[in-house]
Amino acid sequence: MNSNQKKKSPFVVIASISCVLLIAILGSVYYKYNTAQSTTNEQEPIDSLPLVENSTPAESTTQSTEGTPSNDIVPKTEPVKEAEPTEQPKENEVEIVNGYIEGQQPATEPTYVNGVLIVNKKNPLPADYDKGEDPTAKAAFDKMAVAAKAEGIELVAFSGYRSYEYQTSLYDRYVAKDGKGEADRYSARPGHSEHQSGLAFDIGEKGREDLWLTSAFGETKAGQWLVNNAHKHGFILRYPKGKEEITGFMYESWHFRYLDGDLATKVYEAGVTLEEYLGLE
Numbered sequence: 001m002n003s004n005q006k007k008k009s010p011f012v013v014i015a016s017i018s019c020v021l022l023i024a025i026l027g028s029v030y031y032k033y034n035t036a037q038s039t040t041n042e043q044e045p046i047d048s049l050p051l052v053e054n055s056t057p058a059e060s061t062t063q064s065t066e067g068t069p070s071n072d073i074v075p076k077t078e079p080v081k082e083a084e085p086t087e088q089p090k091e092n093e094v095e096i097v098n099g100y101i102e103g104q105q106p107a108t109e110p111t112y113v114n115g116v117l118i119v120n121k122k123n124p125l126p127a128d129y130d131k132g133e134d135p136t137a138k139a140a141f142d143k144m145a146v147a148a149k150a151e152g153i154e155l156v157a158f159s160g161y162r163s164y165e166y167q168t169s170l171y172d173r174y175v176a177k178d179g180k181g182e183a184d185r186y187s188a189r190p191g192h193s194e195h196q197s198g199l200a201f202d203i204g205e206k207g208r209e210d211l212w213l214t215s216a217f218g219e220t221k222a223g224q225w226l227v228n229n230a231h232k233h234g235f236i237l238r239y240p241k242g243k244e245e246i247t248g249f250m251y252e253s254w255h256f257r258y259l260d261g262d263l264a265t266k267v268y269e270a271g272v273t274l275e276e277y278l279g280l281e
């Protein structure tokens with residue numbers, strides 16, 4: 001037994017060592033495999049983490065999709081581009097100062113709109129437009145004065161035709177007195193006065209010179225008569241109340257413009273300014 005045991009014992013030892021080794025090898029392989037798997041399993045969450053991280057940017061992508069607002073910002077930027085038209089007028093835009101086109105070159109020709117001579121802040125007469133008082137307009141005034149006198153009103157045309165040079169001295173005087181801003185409201189710059197056309201008259205009442213060139217004249221019997229009857233004689237109240245933005249001039253109860261034919265009646269009945277009637281604004 002002992003010898004057998006001794007003989008066997010090396011075999012048993014080898015076998016058991018082999019078994020132990022095999023178990024150890026298998027164990028380590030299994031461990032490694034398991035470790036590898038567990039690592040793989042751990043990596044999955046890691047991957048899924050980055051996925052989550054990616055999905056976070058993906059969410060932020062989604063947000064930017066939801067952030068259609070951020071897409072709206074793009075269209076919002078486009079409308080801002082639509083503000084280009086705002087820039088375009090800037091190119092064409094002329095600087096308007098007190099109704100005048102700044103830097104406007106002196107006119108070389110008078111402006112006619114539908115055959116009507118138009119003189120205002122944007123449409124000046126050439127400096128050499130010098131036809132004097134229009135005889136037809138003067139005759140119309142005289143006829144109107146006769147009609148008014150029949151109703152006890154004595155009209156006086158205290159200012160009619162004015163030359164370019166005279167308007168220059170007049171305007172300069174007003175600017176010196178009231179400043180350019182204020183003078184531009186009631187006195188035309190040279191070339192821009194309707195008086196240069198010979199078709200305009202400043203009208204007052206004889207004996208009430210104190211009311212000449214005042215808005216108070218418009219409240220008098222004579223002023224009211226003109227408002228209601230001037231058109232029958234070819235005249236319009238050129239600068240009515242509340243139309244300063246359109247005509248360029250403050251209300252002038254005294255300033256009347258002669259228009260050929262029945263145009264004055266048409267403008268009067270339309271209840272608009274000459275600019276509006278002619279489609280100018």
Ligand SMILES: [Zn+2]
Nearest residue numbers: 200201202255
């Ligand atoms: Zn006038």
